[in-house]
Amino acid sequence: KAGVTQTPRYLIKTRGQQVTLSCSPISGHRSVSWYQQTPGQGLQFLFEYFSETQRNKGNFPGRFSGRQFSNSRSEMNVSTLELGDSALYLCASSKDRSVYGGANVLTFGAGSRLTVL
Amino acid sequence: EDKVVQSPLSLVVHEGDTVTLNCSYEVTNFRSLLWYKQEKKAPTFLFMLTSSGIEKKSGRLSSILDKKELFSILNITATQTGDSAVYLCAAAHNTDKLIFGTGTRLQVFP
Numbered sequence: 001k002a003g004v005t006q007t008p009r010y011l012i013k014t015r016g017q018q019v020t021l022s023c024s025p026i027s028g029h030r031s032v033s034w035y036q037q038t039p040g041q042g043l044q045f046l047f048e049y050f051s052e053t054q055r056n057k058g059n060f061p062g063r064f065s066g067r068q069f070s071n072s073r074s075e076m077n078v079s080t081l082e083l084g085d086s087a088l089y090l091c092a093s094s095k096d097r098s099v100y101g102g103a104n105v106l107t108f109g110a111g112s113r114l115t116v117l
Numbered sequence: 118e119d120k121v122v123q124s125p126l127s128l129v130v131h132e133g134d135t136v137t138l139n140c141s142y143e144v145t146n147f148r149s150l151l152w153y154k155q156e157k158k159a160p161t162f163l164f165m166l167t168s169s170g171i172e173k174k175s176g177r178l179s180s181i182l183d184k185k186e187l188f189s190i191l192n193i194t195a196t197q198t199g200d201s202a203v204y205l206c207a208a209a210h211n212t213d214k215l216i217f218g219t220g221t222r223l224q225v226f227p
Contacts, residue, residue, distance in 0.1 A: 043205065044217070
């Protein structure tokens with residue numbers, strides 16, 4: 001089955017611009033999470049969407065936003081880009097919260113590498 | 118503040134060596150501990166540990182969780198060049214948010 005698909009894979013923007021990244025989860029997965037990965041900070045949680053609702057949110061400024069569509073596809077948007085937003089943005093999908101006591105196992109996409117000049 | 122700390126940050130070994138990667142965590146409402154392997158881009162799932170003291174194995178890889186001392190280890194025996202990657206540890210909050218460590222970069226040379 002197809003994995004998590006993220007587009008675009010690479011993009012270059014300048015400070016002050018905005019960017020929209022897209023994520024198509026694995027078929028049947030209704031939860032989509034977004035993470036930012038930088039060399040110094042590692043993977044940091046941005047937000048999680050389930051059934052078109054934001055279910056969880058990390059500690060990022062309001063310039064970072066997202067949404068999920070009825071087909072579970074998700075987009076994240078970063079407005080007023082700053083140099084520090086340069087990072088690999090990873091999307092991950094899962095079926096739902098585990099009913100067995102453990103966490104959901106996330107399946108990650110290959111990421112969108114954003115460079116802000 | 119929730120945090121996950123991995124050590125060492127980097128490790129260089131020769132093929133055939135055995136390595137132990139460490140992960141300690143301080144997470145309120147802890148639920149599970151997960152290990153991922155990241156070679157180029159997408160982290161791939163290795164293990165999820167929920168109970169203390171129960172070793173999980175997959176081939177040459179094994180992992181165990183100690184919920185009293187708040188740490189986990191990942192062992193790789195008879196390392197191969199294909200094991201070269203960044204190994205990520207993540208603690209799952211009860212809201213399912215994952216808190217990741219910064220990873221251990223493993224390089225295996227022939």
